[in-house]
Each structure stands twice: as C-alpha cells, then as structure tokens.
Amino acid sequence: MKTGRLFEAVKDEANRADPYPLYARLRETPVSRQxxxxxxxxxxxxxxxxxxxxxxSSETLPPSERPRTGNPLSDWIVNPxxxxxxxxxxxxxxxxxxxxxxxxxxxxxxxxxQRVHAMRERSHVLVSELLDKQAGATxxxxxxxxxxxxxxTVICEMLGIPREDEPQFHGWATQxxxxxxxxxxxxxxxxxxxxxxxxxxxxxxxxxxxEKRRHPQDDMLSGLGGKAGPGMGEYDLIxxxxxxxxxxxxxxxxxxANSMLALVRHPDILARLACEPDLAxxxxxxxxxxxxxxxxxxxRALNAIDIAGTTIPEGADIVLLLASGNRDPAxxxxxxxxxxxxxxxxxxxxxxxxxxxxxxPLARFEAEAALVALAQRLxxxxxxxxxxxxxxxxxxxxxxxxxxxxxxxxPGR
Amino acid sequence: xxxxxxxxxxxxxxxxxxxxxxRRAGFAGTLTLVGDEPHRPYDRPPLSKAALTGAVAxxxxxxxxxxxxxAEWRLGIAATGLDRQARRIRLADGATLPYDRLLIATGSRAxxxxxxxxxxxxxxxxxxxxxxAASLRRALAAGPKRVxxxxxxxxxxxxxxxxxALDLPVTxxxxxxxxxxxxxxxxxxxxxxxxHRALGVDLRSRTKVERLEGxxxxxxxRAVLGDGSSxxxxxxxxxxxxxxxxxxxxxxxxxxxxxxxxxxxxxHVLDTEGRPDRSxxxxxxxxxxxxxxxxxxxxxxxxxxxxVAQGEHAGRLLAGAASGAAYAEMPAFWSxxxxxxxxxxxxxxxxxxxxxxxxxxxxxxxxxxxGREGRCIAAVSFDSARxxxxxxxxxxxxxxxxxxxxxxxxxxxxxxxxxxxxxRTAP
Numbered sequence: 137m138k139t140g141r142l143f144e145a146v147k148d149e150a151n152r153a154d155p156y157p158l159y160a161r162l163r164e165t166p167v168s169r170q171x172x173x174x175x176x177x178x179x180x181x182x183x184x185x186x187x188x189x190x191x192x193s194s195e196t197l198p199p200s201e202r203p204r205t206g207n208p209l210s211d212w213i214v215n216p217x218x219x220x221x222x223x224x225x226x227x228x229x230x231x232x233x234x235x236x237x238x239x240x241x242x243x244x245x246x247x248x249x250q251r252v253h254a255m256r257e258r259s260h261v262l263v264s265e266l267l268d269k270q271a272g273a274t275x276x277x278x279x280x281x282x283x284x285x286x287x288x289t290v291i292c293e294m295l296g297i298p299r300e301d302e303p304q305f306h307g308w309a310t311q312x313x314x315x316x317x318x319x320x321x322x323x324x325x326x327x328x329x330x331x332x333x334x335x336x337x338x339x340x341x342x343x344x345x346x347e348k349r350r351h352p353q354d355d356m357l358s359g360l361g362g363k364a365g366p367g368m369g370e371y372d373l374i375x376x377x378x379x380x381x382x383x384x385x386x387x388x389x390x391x392x393a394n395s396m397l398a399l400v401r402h403p404d405i406l407a408r409l410a411c412e413p414d415l416a417x418x419x420x421x422x423x424x425x426x427x428x429x430x431x432x433x434x435x436r437a438l439n440a441i442d443i444a445g446t447t448i449p450e451g452a453d454i455v456l457l458l459a460s461g462n463r464d465p466a467x468x469x470x471x472x473x474x475x476x477x478x479x480x481x482x483x484x485x486x487x488x489x490x491x492x493x494x495x496x497p498l499a500r501f502e503a504e505a506a507l508v509a510l511a512q513r514l515x516x517x518x519x520x521x522x523x524x525x526x527x528x529x530x531x532x533x534x535x536x537x538x539x540x541x542x543x544x545x546x547p548g549r
Numbered sequence: 550x551x552x553x554x555x556x557x558x559x560x561x562x563x564x565x566x567x568x569x570x571x572r573r574a575g576f577a578g579t580l581t582l583v584g585d586e587p588h589r590p591y592d593r594p595p596l597s598k599a600a601l602t603g604a605v606a607x608x609x610x611x612x613x614x615x616x617x618x619x620a621e622w623r624l625g626i627a628a629t630g631l632d633r634q635a636r637r638i639r640l641a642d643g644a645t646l647p648y649d650r651l652l653i654a655t656g657s658r659a660x661x662x663x664x665x666x667x668x669x670x671x672x673x674x675x676x677x678x679x680x681x682a683a684s685l686r687r688a689l690a691a692g693p694k695r696v697x698x699x700x701x702x703x704x705x706x707x708x709x710x711x712x713x714a715l716d717l718p719v720t721x722x723x724x725x726x727x728x729x730x731x732x733x734x735x736x737x738x739x740x741x742x743x744x745h746r747a748l749g750v751d752l753r754s755r756t757k758v759e760r761l762e763g764x765x766x767x768x769x770x771r772a773v774l775g776d777g778s779s780x781x782x783x784x785x786x787x788x789x790x791x792x793x794x795x796x797x798x799x800x801x802x803x804x805x806x807x808x809x810x811x812x813x814x815x816x817h818v819l820d821t822e823g824r825p826d827r828s829x830x831x832x833x834x835x836x837x838x839x840x841x842x843x844x845x846x847x848x849x850x851x852x853x854x855x856x857v858a859q860g861e862h863a864g865r866l867l868a869g870a871a872s873g874a875a876y877a878e879m880p881a882f883w884s885x886x887x888x889x890x891x892x893x894x895x896x897x898x899x900x901x902x903x904x905x906x907x908x909x910x911x912x913x914x915x916x917x918x919x920g921r922e923g924r925c926i927a928a929v930s931f932d933s934a935r936x937x938x939x940x941x942x943x944x945x946x947x948x949x950x951x952x953x954x955x956x957x958x959x960x961x962x963x964x965x966x967x968x969x970x971x972x973r974t975a976p
Contacts, residue, residue: 188938190907190916190956233933233958234912439955450955490935 137161140171143455147319147530153523155431155530156472159460166444174318175437175448178457180464180482182444186456187489192435193232194491196453225371227379229491236490239376242363243494246356252497255294259505262289264548267513271545275520278538282510283392284385287502291384294498295377296348296355301340305381308337312378313386316531318434318455334378341377342370356380380495388499390429390534392506395420397524397538398427398474399507400517405476409511416504419476423503424462424485426474431459431533433487458484459533515543552578555867556638556646558628559654559794560584562592562612562853563833563860567652569616570864580620581646583638585627586678594853596682597707598885601689602714607682628655631801633826650867653798653810653818653831654860657791657851662699667761672769673785676704685786689715693784696720697772699758701728703884705788706741710886713748720751720780722772725970727754732897733929734967737917740910740931741886748887761785791851793835803829809837809849814875816859816866830863832856841877842945843896843926852882879941883934889913892934894941895927900967904951906940907958908933916940919967920950 137145142162146155162168162178169175177183186192228239266282276282292299311333320326345361352358357377368376399406409415432455441448448454462483463471469478486493493499510517520539527536555571557564560582568582584590591610599605623640630639631651638646659675662668672693674685689696689712696712698705701723712719725731727738728745745752757775764770773779795805803826804811804819810831812818816838817825831838833856839845858878865871883892900919906928908915914932918925918940925948928940943952951962 185939185942188936188942190936190939190953190958193957233907234914237914237933438957489938492935 138171139165139168142168143170143174143176144172146457147317149526149528149530152526152528152530152533155459155533156463159457159463162457162460163464165446167446167448169446174453174455175446176455176457177443178460179444180461180467180484183456183458183461183484184488185443186435186441186454187484187487189441191437191439191441192454193438194230194236194435195226195232196230196434196436225369225375227375229379229383233490235372238368239372240494242360242368243356243376243380245363246359247494247497251294251356252501255290255498256501256505258293259286259290259502260509262286263505263509267509267545268548271547273542273545275539275541278396278510278540279389279393279535280537282506283389283396283538286392286506287385287388287498290388290498290502291381294356294384295380296353296357297344297381305337305340308333308340309382309386312337312382313532314529316430316433317529318453318531337378337381338374341374341381345373345377384495384498386532387429387493388495388502390532391420391423391499391503393535393538394427394429395423395503395507396510396540397519397535398423399511400519400540401522402474405474406511406517409508413508413512415476416508417500418478418481419507420500420503421481421483421485422474422476422478425468425478425481425483426462428459428462428483428485429499429534430485430487430531432457432531433491434531456484456487458487509548513546513548514540515546517542552576553649554579554581554647555650555652556580556648557582557652557654558638559652559656559833559835560586560590560622560624561654561656561833561856562590563656563856563863564652564654565590565612566615566857566860567654567830567832567864567867568618568620569614570861571650571652571868572618572864573616574865574868574870576868578649580618581623582618582620583623583626583628583640583646585625585641586680587625588679589622589624591679593677596679597676597704598711600679600682601686601708601711603686603690607679607686610679628797631798631803633801633803633829636828649828651829652860652863652867653829653835654833654856654863655794655797655835657793657834659704659787660789660792662761662785662787662789664760667763668787669767670761670763670769670785671767672783673761673787675787676708677791688784689717693717693782695780695782695784697722697758697780697782697785698788699723699772699785700788700790701725701752701754702731702788702790703729703882705786706745706886707884708786708788709745709750710748713750713887718751719749720753720782721745722753722756722758722774722780724757725754728752730968730970733917734897734900734903734919734969736903736910736965736968737929744887744889744913791834793849795835808847809835811847812836812838814839814841814845815871815873816863816876828867830866832859832863836863838876840880840896841875842879842947843899848880848896848898850880852880854878854881879945881941889931890934891929891931892937893927893929894937895919895925895944897927897929897967900926900969902950902964903967904962904964905960906951906953906962907936907956909960918951918953920964923950924948925950925952 166179166182167177228236348358348361435454437448437452486496517540524535557568590612600607627641659677696719698709698721709721728741730738758772771779793809798805802820813825816830818829834851837847837849840848862876881894897919902920906916916930919927
C-alpha cells in the first residue's frame with residue numbers, strides 16, 4: 137500500500153481490531169502527506185513536537201452555515217441556545233488560547249481535591265454494586281455491564297446531572313463523540329446531525345444550569361454556573377458542560393474495555409493484578425500506552441511548519457497519531473509487548489500540551505477501581521469473541537461489546 | 550572498577566541523586582554521604598512558599614529515595630578540607646574520610662547581611678535551609694507589624710508573595726529598576742512589579758537599605774534607606790542571593806572560588822592548571838561548567854532540575870558508566886508568586902532581544918522568547934507553561950530568533966530590548 141493511502145486504511149473499519157501494523161508503516165515517514173492533503177504525524181518525536189507547537193490550531197470544526205443575530209441576548213430569547221453556541225461557543229477542545237485557557241481554567245478549578253478524592257472512594261462502591269448485579273452470571277458484556285455505566289455515573293455525579301436522564305443523553309453523547317472522527321467533519325449529513333444534536337443537548341443543559349442556579353448543590357455544574365461572566369458567557373458555559381459530560385465517559389469506557397481485553401489476553405498479568413493490586417497504577421499507564429482510548433486527534437496548521445524533513449503547509453489538516461507514537465521503537469523497547477513493569481512510560485494516552493486530558497485523574501482512578509475488582513472477582517474470564525466487535529470510530533476506538541464467559545463472580549471484599 | 554570508597558560531600562538534592570546514580574550504575578563499594586545539616590536530604594522549593602504560609606511543615610519536605618543507597622550518613626558534620634594527594638577529606642569533627650571517587654555537591658548558602666553587627670539583630674532572617682524556613686515561619690506566624698524583604702530576586706519575590714498570602718504588610722526593596730529585571734529584563738520586570746503591587750506588596754525599586762537599626766534589646770526596629778527615609782519593621786528577610794560553598798576546598802589545588810568549582814565538559818573538576826581530576830566530579834549549584842548550548846560559556850546554575858540532572862550525570866561519570874558525552878541538560882526553573890507560575894527554559898543571560906510570543910502582558914499570561922545574535926536562547930512563561938517544550942526544542946536546535954511566527958494567540962512579535970540593568974551593586 138502506498139504511504140499516501142495508509143491513513144485511509146486506518147479509518148477503514150476492517151482494520152479497527154488491529155491498526156498497529158499500519159501505524160508501523162506510517163512511522164517509516166515520521167510526518168507523511170496523505171493523498172487527500174492531510175499530514176499524519178506518527179513518530180513519538182514528531183507528535184511531541186507538534187503537540188507543543190503554537191502554530192497548531194484546534195479550531196478545526198468547519199463553520200456553521202446557519203445565520204446568527206450576533207446578539208447573544210436576542211439569540212437566547214428568540215432562538216434558545218442554538219446557532220450562537222454551535223457557531224462561536226465551541227467546547228474548549230476545539231478552541232485555541234486565549235479563550236481555551238479561560239474556559240479550561242474555570243473547569244480545572246472545579247476539580248477540587250475534595251471532590252476528586254470523594255469520587256475516587258465512590259468509584260469503588262459503584263464498581264462493587266455493578267458487579268454484584270451480575271452475581272450468578274456465566275457470561276457478561278463488560279462494556280454494557282461495567283465499562284459504560286461506571287464512567288457515566290461518575291461524571292453525572294461530579295457534574296450534578298441526574299443519572300436517570302442517561303437514556304436521553306446517551307444518544308446525544310454518542311453522536312457528539314463522533315465529531316472526533318475526521319470523516320464526519322467533512323460529511324455534510326453527519327455535520328447536520330451533530331448540529332441538531334448539539335441544539336438538543338444545549339437546550340437540555342441550559343435548563344439544567346438554570347435549575348442549578350436556583351438550587352445550587354455541591355457539584356461542578358453549580359460551581360460553573362456561578363462562574364459565567366467575562367470570558368465565559370452563558371453559551372460558553374453550556375458548551376463546556378456538554379464537553380465535560382461527553383468527554384467524561386466516552387473515553388473512559390474505552391480505557392476500561394481495552395484494558396480488560398488486554399488483560400484477558402495476558403492471563404498471567406491478570407492473575408498478578410488480582411494478588412498485587414498495587415500494580416494497578418503502573419499497569420494503567422502501560423495500558424494508556426499500549427492500547428489507548430483515543431488513537432488520534434486532528435489539528436490545523438496556522439502557518440507552514442518545517443518538521444522531520446517535510447513542510448506542512450499553512451492551512452493543512454494534521455493528524456496526531458497518538459497511538460502510533462505510543463508504539464514507537466525509538467522510545468519504547470519492544471513496543472508491541474504489553475509490559476506493566478516498563479520504566480518511564482511517556483505515553484500520549486491523555487494527549488499532551490495545551491489540551492492534555494483535563495479528566496486524567498478521574499480516568500485513572502475509575503480504571504483502577506474497575507480493573508482491580510475485575511481481576512479479583514471474575515473467575516476464569518475468557519473472551520467469547522476475539523477480536524471483539526468494535527464501535528465504528530477510528531479516533532475514539534474501543535470495543536462495542538466485550539463478552540466474557542466466566543465461571544462465576546466472587547463476592548466483593 | 551565497581552568497588553572502592555565513594556564519598557558524596559553535600560547531602561541535598563544533587564548529592565542524593567548523584568549517590569543513587571552511582572548505585573544504579575553498579576557501584577558496589579562503600580558509599581558515604583557527608584552533610585553539614587543534621588537532616589536527611591530535603592526539598593527546598595517549598596521553603597519559600599508553602600512552608601512559609603503554613604500549608605506544609607518545613608520538616609515534611611524530605612526527598613524520597615529513588616534507589617537503595619546502602620550508604621553511611623555523616624550528617625551535621627561539614628567537610629573542612631580536601632587532600633587530593635592523600636585522597637582524604639577532613640571533617641569538622643576532626644575525622645578524615647578516604648575516597649577513591651568523590652562527588653562535590655556542597656551547593657550554596659544564603660548571602661548574609663554585609664554588616665555583621667546589624668546582621669546579628671533579633672528579627673533578621675535569611676532563607677536557604679529547612680531550619681531557616683522553620684524559624685522564619687515561626688516569626689511570620691507571630692504576626693509581625695511589617696516584614697521587610699531586602700532583594701527582589703526569586704527568593705525575595707516569593708517570600709514577599711507568601712507574606713501577602715498571610716495578609717502581612719510587606720515592603721520589598723531592591724536597587725534594580727524592577728523585580729527580577731536582572732534575570733528577565735526590564736519589560737518583564739515591570740510586569741512582575743505590577744503583579745506584586747496588585748498583591749499588596751509595598752515595592753520600592755531603585756532603592757537601597759543603608760543600615761538596619763535595633764532597639765535597646767537588640768531587636769530590629771527600622772531600616773534606613775538610601776534616600777534618608779526609613780521603614781519601620783520588626784522582621785527582615787535578607788534575600789541577596791547565594792554564595793557557593795567552596796571555602797573548604799581552599800588549598801586543595803582545585804580551581805574553586807566564589808564562582809563555583811571549575812569543571813570540564815564531562816563534569817570532572819579542574820585543578821588550578823586546568824587539568825581534570827578524574828576521581829572527582831561536581832554537581833548542582835557549586836559546579837561551574839562549560840555549557841555546550843551556550844558556546845561553552847562557563848555557567849553555574851542554581852536550578853532544582855539541574856541539581857537532579859547533573860547529580861545523576863556525575864554519579865554515572867564516577868561509576869564509569871557515562872557515555873562520555875558532555876553534560877548538556879537544558880536549563881529550566883520555575884517560581885510561584887501569588888497565583889502566577891513562572892517557568893523558564895534556556896538562559897536569558899546575554900540576550901540582546903526579546904518578543905512576547907503567545908499571550909500578552911495585559912492578560913497576565915504570556916510566553917516571552919529571548920534571542921542573542923539572531924538565535925533563540927531562552928523562553929519564559931507566565932501561566933502558559935504548556936508552550937515551553939516547543940521553545941525548548943528550538944533553543945536546543947539554536948533556531949533563528951524569533952523561532953516561531955504565525956502561532957496561535959500571537960499578538961505582536963515586535964522585537965524589544967531586554968534592557969538588563971547593570972550588575973547590581975551591594976545594597
């Protein structure tokens with residue numbers, strides 16, 4: 137296959153279960169031009185360099201075609217939320233400084249040590265309850281039974297979103313998460329579906345924030361609700377809340393499911409984790425390297441960039457192939473081996489630079505609670521399908537189902 | 550040679566990391582660490598910040614051991630002399646220690662107030678060690694009427710900001726045109742000045758303290774300034790920079806003095822004839838070495854990360870496990886003042902131009918890039934550290950200045966003069 141077609145193949149669902157051989161081919165050219173004009177950075181060094189380059193913009197969403205009045209108040213009254221939000225008040229993963237910094241700063245201020253600590257404790261209880269529900273089962277779907285409900289509950293409780301609204305926002309979240317797939321950005325139909333979804337979830341979120349203002353609770357939305365003001369308008373607040381909800385679980389589902397898949401394929405390590413739970417933090421870092429929840433992110437070049445013997449022209453779309461940098465043999469010895477004892481794991485599992493995952497501590501403790509409990513409580517787990525069926529996304533990549541045959545579930549400790 | 554007797558003189562960050570690196574590289578002989586303080590190695594950065602505000606107890610700053618040392622500790626005993634012919638170190642308690650490899654990491658100490666009688670007044674503090682921090686913390690907690698900080702370098706600025714965090718009235722005096730101007734240049738110094746004024750610091754630039762006066766009981770009561778005016782104060786922090794601890798090397802034949810111990814590219818110390826002594830390496834504040842990134846100009850760096858990196862480098866060197874490559878770690882430091890975090894890569898010294906790259910002073914968050922003779926030599930961020938790796942990469946590559954054009958959040962790339970003040974004279 138020609139180098140210029142390799143990324144097309146990465147996006148092809150036929151390669152979802154194992155894109156890593158394609159990544160190895162891509163790394164032969166650290167920054168390679170694809171036939172559609174996209175530049176793919178695939179080595180650790182090229183990705184690290186671009187992640188910190190100020191000429192890289194995250195404002196990659198195409199502009200909305202809908203008109204807006206320009207007057208937030210009138211937009212709000214005449215056309216609740218809608219166009220103004222979709223057009224200019226994008227979530228901060230799609231924004232550059234200075235706006236990005238203001239919004240991210242407001243969010244980070246809500247991840248107080250008390251809140252994070254309390255949720256860490258809580259996640260153990262949640263995992264226990266979810267596994268107790270499966271008592272007596274001989275087959276579970278790890279995605280539906282644990283990897284999905286755990287992070288949804290955690291982010292709902294952190295934000296202060298009613299858990300019972302999940303059936304409502306589940307579809308919205310799935311739709312919005314697909315905005316990270318490059319083919320959906322250029323696709324008018326997918327884009328229109330995203331905007332409609334954004335309108336719906338925005339209206340929902342606006343109502344919720346209004347309610348929080350009236351009756352503030354000890355949660356992040358109440359905290360953020362009081363923060364609207366200069367630098368963070370009403371629409372920014374709504375877009376931020378939506379981002380936290382969507383990003384707060386779509387990615388963690390993959391982290392837990394990918395981890396369990398790797399562990400079942402490496403039963404010796406799974407057994408070791410059961411009797412050595414202190415291994416979990418290192419094991420999760422290795423997981424974030426070995427098979428991360430987000431395989432790539434896109435950026436745009438604000439100016440021409442000379443890198444690795446090539447020039448990315450101004451305006452070009454750039455793919456940062458994070459999961460490929462994680463397997464770069466120039467940085468990691470025997471990179472395709474899953475090895476929780478690996479020293480000094482400088483992975484891109486949470487990205488890097490300005491947009492480094494804001495929820496990294498949450499993802500880490502959720503995965504830790506889930507994996508230790510699974511290792512200790514599932515008796516003899518086996519994969520029903522190997523490879524498991526994957527969801528369509530190449531960027532946000534993870535199993536749709538992870539069916540495990542088990543001999544039982546031990547009671548919680 | 551993987552046995553014998555290794556001695557590390559200086560039991561702080563560089564010494565500890567150096568000792569660990571020796572062991573990690575396979576050194577299996579006896580290992581002795583000598584420290585003039587009675588404490589195990591501890592971390593200094595919190596001492597001017599969290600330890601003063603009470604958020605962290607000064608004794609809760611012990612450094613973690615990253616590798617088993619199996620070492621003998623000689624703590625609370627300073628090294629007082631080095632006999633290289635006999636390969637022996639003299640200690641303050643009269644004992645001698647033989648060595649066949651020696652790591653010198655004696656660091657530096659706070660420069661004291663130049664007038665010894667005034668320096669002896671009750672209420673005059675310096676800040677370098679954990680005991681200094683504990684004593685200053687007690688004095689701050691007692692609620693002084695006004696703290697006077699002499700010297701607006703990093704320590705002076707951090708102490709002033711910590712005083713404001715405690716809601717204590719504080720005056721910060723410096724002979725320079727603006728705080729940190731000597732390191733960051735005047736345009737950035739002015740921003741730091743505004744930052745401290747906004748915190749409520751009574752900042753007096755271009756001002757010297759002529760003398761400190763005490764009451765009958767020997768307690769400081771006021772400082773008389775160069776213009777004849779005075780500041781009533783009951784607590785003075787002297788923050789006039791550091792003095793390198795090299796006096797104990799007098800007579801050793803090594804090229805050691807107030808500027809540090811001269812080292813070659815690899816990190817071996819040099820004698821007064823410029824010949825390396827391959828049984829001795831130096832690391833941390835005390836080591837003056839030619840930095841490859843800066844045309845081999847000799848530098849001695851007082852940075853935390855440098856103490857770690859050069860300590861580890863020296864440990865490997867003494868274990869015979871160094872690659873032979875010159876030590877070339879990118880200089881970097883950070884400082885927290887009020888709610889602002891300042892981070893820096895490279896060395897600003899000698900810069901002839903600077904630009905505000907990302908962000909702007911008006912917003913209080915920005916990256917400044919420094920150039921010299923058309924090359925990028927340093928970058929400093931205020932609350933914008935995530936861009937720094939991009940600039941570090943370009944400093945290492947000696948990229949043209951300014952290295953990046955057309956970046957995000959770029960307001961103007963107008964080239965300014967850093968306008969470093971003349972080397973400051975004693976206050």
